[in-house]
Amino acid sequence: MLLDLNEDETLLKNGLEQFTEGALRPRIKPFADKHEFPTDLVKEFLALGFMGTAYDPDFGGGGLGTRGAAIVAETLARAEPGFAAIYLCNSAPMTVIARYGSDDIKRKWLEPLCRGDFIASFGVTEPSGGSDVASIKMRAVEDGDSFVLSGSKVFSTNAGTALHGVSTFVAVTDPELGAKGLSTFVVPVGTPGFTVGKAGRKIGWRIADSVELFLDNCRVPKANMVGNRGEGLKQILTTLSIGRILVGATGLGLSRKAIDLAKIYGASRKVGGIPIFQNQGLTFPLADTLTNIHAAELMIRNAACLADAERPFRLETSMAKLFATEMASEAADIALQVHGGYGAFEEFEVSGLIGEARVLRILEGTSEIQRLIIGRELSA
Incomplete structure (x- = not known):
């Protein structure tokens, strides 16, 4: 499976990266340090229209489906996982309205949510x-x-x-x-x-x-x-399945962030006069992480394509969510290890990744729940 983005997805990613690099990365740390909702940054994000990425253009959306939403979650998480959380938790109510609501209810609620008038x-x-x-x-x-x-x-x-x-x-x-x-x-x-x-x-x-x-x-x-x-249970289960793709994409973005931070720090760090990346005890786990990132991307893309094609996707979603979020915890751990003692200090961005990664293994169905869903295939 090729991972090349199409033209619309490329434009989406480029626009997102302009926001993350120009606004989000330079300004988000004080909010994370204080556990504070970044109202003004979210307003700027809403004004750009990204909240509507996945949804029907007839109701103000971008029409890029779950594939597009996964790109948004991953790109945001690579800059700040908590910002991806704001996005994906807004997506859940939008998804249930978009998939099951009448045209009237979509006009009343989905349209303003796509415009970014408020969040849900x-x-x-x-x-x-x-x-x-x-x-x-x-x-x-x-x-x-x-x-x-x-x-x-x-x-x-x-x-x-x-x-x-x-x-x-x-x-x-x-x-x-x-x-x-x-x-x-x-x-x-x-x-x-x-x-x-x-x-x-x-x-x-x-x-x-x-x-x-x-x-x-x-x-x-x-x-x-x-x-x-x-129809509430059916609506919940489908919405949660789509949400799991976005949580997996958040784990993917977080893992890329962990590697970014490890590379930046490790490039100039020496121990005993020897660059630390000549130490196989560090490079081998990082190599495994890069391999897992590629595998997670394939799994997330596949699950998103199945969802957009209205084909059965619950099993693939559980696999993608389980793999990507477990992998994110491992990536955060090795990135902190690369930093050594400095990784324990909050002044270093890597210190916050352990907690950010850990919650992903609980939300939208714990890792145990995903294994339960996958395990049921053995007796199917």
Whole structure:
């Protein structure tokens, strides 16, 4: 499989690199150090239209599909993994609206999200649920021409920031149907009963706020239901599968960043008068990382192409996410080792990569969940 980008993808990558090199890299470190959401930088990014890369041009998108979205996530992560998190966590609610919403709901919410008028968050995981998305407890009770939602979600990234405009929530509409009784709703910020918890400090995604969301008798019109009643589980699983491609792409970009930092530092570092890259104990793990980066890129591209072709892609997505994120942790570790003792100091950018890489193995389904999905193929 050739990894050459087509003309549109090349233009996309070039535009992204202008942003990352001209704005993101020079200005992001103080925000990461303080665990602070970079509002002005995100506004600049939104104004460039990259949030709509994947989506239908009829609704303001760039039409480049999951392949294009993976390029965005990787390129951003090579500069700052937390910024890629802001992008991919905005992509999840956009994806569920784009794939399952009516034209009316797309006009109302997808178009302004593609324009970058505001950002969105995804409400799926609950305090007692974790990876078990079928055990959702948030309720949505039909009442006249509305649904009334009550419950809470955790780990909702982008919510509570100055740019947060809307969230999507998966809730139980028909409890007697079990997992088949879930539905998805769009809830705008400011809806009575919708409140946001305080952001916590994380070891990774330090600039991307993740919070708990609370809905207390929160009333929304029936028109805010995304797709058909009872399709929530299917919508979650498909959206998470696409999200896993983007998390894998984030791991790929982080791994490239780790190699970049290792090369820069190692090029001039000597121990006992000998350049450290003459030490096979360092160069062999770096060679393995470069090999794994190439393999991860192939896996991510393949999964994205399958998703865009509307072919089955859940297995390939799990493989790509598992491989790329596990590899990112290894890449961060060897890059820090190249720096020796200096790698432990926060003044050195490499020090933050361990935490940034580690969270990728949990989000959008842990490594264990991915192995479970892949392992099921053995008995299929």
